[in-house]
Amino acid sequence: MLGKLDWSAIPFDQPIPLVAGAMVLVAILGVLAWVVVKGHLPYLWSEWITSVDHKRIGVMYILLASVMLLRGGSDAIMMRIQQAVAYQSQGYLPPEHYNQIFSAHGTIMIFFVAMPFVIGLMNLIVPLQLGVRDVAFPTLNSVGFWLTATGALLVNISLVVGEFARTGWLAFPPLSELSYSPGVGVDYYAWSLQISGVGTLVAGINLVTTVLKLRTKGMNYLRMPMFCWTTLASNLLIVAAFPILTATLAMLLLDRYLGFHFFTNEAGGNVMMFMNLIWAWGHPEVYILVLPAFGIFSEVVSTFSGKALFGYRSMVLATMAICVISFMVWLHHFFTMGAGPDVNAIFGIASMIIAIPTGVKIYNWLFTMYGGRIRFATPMLWSVGFMVTFIIGGLTGVLVAVPPADFMLHNSMFLVAHFHNVIIGGVLFGAFAGFEYWFPKAFGFRLDERWGKAAFWFTFTGFYVTFMPLYIAGMLGMTRRMQHYDVAAWRPWMIVAAVGMAVLTIGVICQIVQLVVSIRNREALRDRTGDPWDGRSLEWATSSPPPVFNFAFNPDVRGEDAYWEMKAHARQQSFEHEEPEYQDIEMPRNSPTGFVCAFFATIMGFALIWHIWWMVILGGIGAFATFVVFAWRDHDEYVIPAEEVARIDRINIEERRSLVSMAGAV
Amino acid sequence: MAITATVGHARADPHHIGVVIEHPGPAPKRIVTAYGFWIFLLSDIVMFSCFFAAYAVLVGQTAGGPKGAEIFEQRNVAIETVCLLLSSFTCGMASIAADVRNRFWFYLGMTVTCVLGLIFLAIEFREFADLVARGYGPSRSAFLTAFFSLVGCHGLHVSAGVLWLLTMMAQVFAKGFRADVLRRMMCFALFWHALDIIWVGVFSVVYLLGGAP
Numbered sequence: 063m064l065g066k067l068d069w070s071a072i073p074f075d076q077p078i079p080l081v082a083g084a085m086v087l088v089a090i091l092g093v094l095a096w097v098v099v100k101g102h103l104p105y106l107w108s109e110w111i112t113s114v115d116h117k118r119i120g121v122m123y124i125l126l127a128s129v130m131l132l133r134g135g136s137d138a139i140m141m142r143i144q145q146a147v148a149y150q151s152q153g154y155l156p157p158e159h160y161n162q163i164f165s166a167h168g169t170i171m172i173f174f175v176a177m178p179f180v181i182g183l184m185n186l187i188v189p190l191q192l193g194v195r196d197v198a199f200p201t202l203n204s205v206g207f208w209l210t211a212t213g214a215l216l217v218n219i220s221l222v223v224g225e226f227a228r229t230g231w232l233a234f235p236p237l238s239e240l241s242y243s244p245g246v247g248v249d250y251y252a253w254s255l256q257i258s259g260v261g262t263l264v265a266g267i268n269l270v271t272t273v274l275k276l277r278t279k280g281m282n283y284l285r286m287p288m289f290c291w292t293t294l295a296s297n298l299l300i301v302a303a304f305p306i307l308t309a310t311l312a313m314l315l316l317d318r319y320l321g322f323h324f325f326t327n328e329a330g331g332n333v334m335m336f337m338n339l340i341w342a343w344g345h346p347e348v349y350i351l352v353l354p355a356f357g358i359f360s361e362v363v364s365t366f367s368g369k370a371l372f373g374y375r376s377m378v379l380a381t382m383a384i385c386v387i388s389f390m391v392w393l394h395h396f397f398t399m400g401a402g403p404d405v406n407a408i409f410g411i412a413s414m415i416i417a418i419p420t421g422v423k424i425y426n427w428l429f430t431m432y433g434g435r436i437r438f439a440t441p442m443l444w445s446v447g448f449m450v451t452f453i454i455g456g457l458t459g460v461l462v463a464v465p466p467a468d469f470m471l472h473n474s475m476f477l478v479a480h481f482h483n484v485i486i487g488g489v490l491f492g493a494f495a496g497f498e499y500w501f502p503k504a505f506g507f508r509l510d511e512r513w514g515k516a517a518f519w520f521t522f523t524g525f526y527v528t529f530m531p532l533y534i535a536g537m538l539g540m541t542r543r544m545q546h547y548d549v550a551a552w553r554p555w556m557i558v559a560a561v562g563m564a565v566l567t568i569g570v571i572c573q574i575v576q577l578v579v580s581i582r583n584r585e586a587l588r589d590r591t592g593d594p595w596d597g598r599s600l601e602w603a604t605s606s607p608p609p610v611f612n613f614a615f616n617p618d619v620r621g622e623d624a625y626w627e628m629k630a631h632a633r634q635q636s637f638e639h640e641e642p643e644y645q646d647i648e649m650p651r652n653s654p655t656g657f658v659c660a661f662f663a664t665i666m667g668f669a670l671i672w673h674i675w676w677m678v679i680l681g682g683i684g685a686f687a688t689f690v691v692f693a694w695r696d697h698d699e700y701v702i703p704a705e706e707v708a709r710i711d712r713i714n715i716e717e718r719r720s721l722v723s724m725a726g727a728v
Numbered sequence: 729m730a731i732t733a734t735v736g737h738a739r740a741d742p743h744h745i746g747v748v749i750e751h752p753g754p755a756p757k758r759i760v761t762a763y764g765f766w767i768f769l770l771s772d773i774v775m776f777s778c779f780f781a782a783y784a785v786l787v788g789q790t791a792g793g794p795k796g797a798e799i800f801e802q803r804n805v806a807i808e809t810v811c812l813l814l815s816s817f818t819c820g821m822a823s824i825a826a827d828v829r830n831r832f833w834f835y836l837g838m839t840v841t842c843v844l845g846l847i848f849l850a851i852e853f854r855e856f857a858d859l860v861a862r863g864y865g866p867s868r869s870a871f872l873t874a875f876f877s878l879v880g881c882h883g884l885h886v887s888a889g890v891l892w893l894l895t896m897m898a899q900v901f902a903k904g905f906r907a908d909v910l911r912r913m914m915c916f917a918l919f920w921h922a923l924d925i926i927w928v929g930v931f932s933v934v935y936l937l938g939g940a941p
Binding site: 194198199263266267268270271274275276277278279280281282283285301302303304305306308309310313316320321322323324326328329330331332335339616619690693694696 | 749750751752753754755759760763764767768770771772774775778779781782785786789790791866867868869870871873874876877895899903912
């Protein structure tokens with residue numbers, strides 16, 4: 063009846079996951095109860111859950127990422143404590159539990175923190191920067207988000223019901239095959255990634271089409287803000303790389319469920335094929351994450367330096383070069399596989415070449431700052447912190463790109479330090495910069511600067527104290543993923559890293575406090591102008607938060623830095639201009655398709671993991687029915703009348719006029 | 729608020745050579761839908777390419793089981809190929825009929841496409857069932873694993889295509905040739921033709937190359 067599922071799936075003998083799971087459950091039930099009692103459910107349903115507004119979906123993505131950051135962060139804290147205490151002892155985490163933790167940490171941080179964070183920011187901002195009303199496929203956008211949420215939910219269910227993979231975040235076979243991992247852990251891993259992977263692919267297709275086909279009048283390619291360019295590059299990579307992940311995990315699942323022989327040791331299966339396939343996705347994946355972050359830094363650096371981005375075209379070229387070259391370096395993840403010196407040399411050189419366009423970007427940011435009037439607001443702090451940190455991470459990256467050096471450093475703590483250096487220093491700092499920078503746009507009030515700066519300095523310091531010791535431990539020969547060790551020389555560095563982790567944690571707490579304080583003081587922090595940072599691109603041309611239709615009129619763009627130019631233009635001319643003739647606006651209607659889809663996907667995923675076949679069929683029928691109903695839809699648009707558009711827009715214009723005249727007076 | 733000396737830079741762009749063609753604004757819905765779907769098809773082709781790659785890697789790994797030449801029946805494959813190629817033609821006819829809003833030719837074209845697709849699926853199903861009955865199922869060897877996955881993945885796509893085809897006929901029956909129905913029809917046609925292209929790859933790589941003794 064329930065397949066492999068019975069009471070032994072609940073880890074009654076292990077207090078840590080049980081307590082953690084119970085806490086999460088209590089928190090979720092508490093929030094739900096509060097929502098129901100306060101009567102917020104209808105609002106939540108009609109304004110958020112069924113929303114197809116790209117801004118709302120973007121916010122929900124970022125919320126998901128933030129919650130999962132706390133989960134992945136807890137895993138990190140547990141690992142650092144374990145390695146600090148597990149010198150010549152077993153520590154406090156049994157090996158099978160420790161293995162699950164590092165697997166879950168990697169999986170969560172990449173798929174359910176970094177990905178949703180950058181996709182959320184792209185969703186929120188790109189249509190605004192392009193000067194359009196929505197993305198290309200609003201309903202599919204919602205489907206994409208909810209499928210990502212399904213994946214996150216399944217990973218968290220594994221905390222209490224059953225177990226998670228013990229195989230590392232990429233589940234290399236033959237360890238991940240049925241003979242060595244007979245439990246449900248790998249199935250949790252694979253199905254949650256399959257489902258969220260479909261969501262990511264949908265988001266990628268949607269954003270590529272949006273950038274290429276929906277741009278306002280006059281928004282030529284070479285006038286797009288840099289964030290739109292990096293979004294394009296990143297989503298092209300999603301479209302080209304995520305199908306590889308889907309195919310690879312499908313092969314692994316076929317091996318596990320139907321006795322196929324793609325990656326088994328028997329009957330001619332080929333384990334190294336898995337390495338090639340997974341890294342053919344995995345290496346572009348790191349650029350999928352970091353390119354949007356590069357875009358955010360470009361926007362932030364240029365805005366807070368009060369200058370146009372230096373070398374705009376070289377930046378575009380560098381972005382697209384990275385986009386292409388990122389597909390030609392995957393083999394550097396397994397130089398030690400023994401492909402031979404010639405193959406290793408080619409991939410080593412390709413890996414070093416990719417540092418060149420990245421270097422171009424760093425110099426462009428530096429030259430943008432040079433001679434500018436720099437304001438060190440929180441987003442700018444994250445950007446400068448990124449430049450310093452990312453250069454160190456990039457240099458160690460070039461170091462491990464040298465095959466002979468890589469043979470020494472492969473799978474060592476040095477590698478762990480390197481990729482945390484680039485992912486935290488690049489992606490996470492970028493996400494935080496974007497969060498601080500665009501928060502006023504999304505919600506209409508700024509974040510508290512004092513707590514924001516505190517969060518930056520604690521995170522920045524905490525990062526160095528945590529990860530620099532790992533470089534040293536790696537050079538002392540410490541390999542990654544060790545549950546315990548007996549080498550005395552490593553111990554001090556592990557203790558320093560644990561202290562660093564505490565500092566990092568304070569940084570995260572500061573960020574939470576910042577959010578709470580800012581929400582409390584929102585009236586004092588209110589931004590009525592829609593342009594709190596003296597911005598340059600079109601997202602600042604509309605009010606904060608923007609109306610559901612973004613712009614009453616699709617703006618007419620005449621050059622780079624469209625909004626900066628409009629402001630300059632308005633200052634030179636008189637502010638008196640005639641009221642335009644407002645027209646009705648057609649907007650997509652809200653739709654529960656995404657939520658219903660995700661509901662059935664969750665049921666199906668869970669049933670597949672536990673081999674509950676009747677439930678799989680039920681979920682499948684439900685998903686298909688949803689699809690047919692969606693395909694059958696008739697009128698998925700509604701009209702906002704011209705008077706309403708005029709009413710909303712007049713307020714915006716009034717605020718803006720006062721801003722420009724004030725600036726003129728200064 | 730500071731206005732720096734760079735204000736002028738935004739307007740006069742010294743790098744432009746010749747006339748700049750102004751971007752006309754957002755594309756119409758028909759273009760956006762087809763373009764997005766086309767990108768989806770590209771991603772689908774990338775997924776297929778992984779199964780092709782896996783097949784190329786594993787084709788020699790027969791583990792004592794049969795080789796391709798021993799199990800492929802060229803006659804069946806030829807019929808399958810003719811069915812699919814013809815169905816692409818009839819699908820094209822149905823698309824033209826939809827564009828000129830001719831119900832009769834639309835239904836006829838779609839029906840023939842559907843029948844040809846079903847014949848293809850029946851032959852493929854029989855081939856698979858026969859192999860499994862002889863003990864040459866996908867678990868027999870890595871070669872058969874790759875073969876069943878690649879060809880089966882295409883077969884699953886064709887099955888989904890047939891379901892979609894029936895939905896399209898029902899939509900035209902219930903709603904007529906509305907703009908949104910025509911957009912969906914265009915996506916379906918793209919999908920069906922793309923499956924044909926994939927089949928040309930399957931036919932060449934699996935059956936033609938593998939058929940040689």
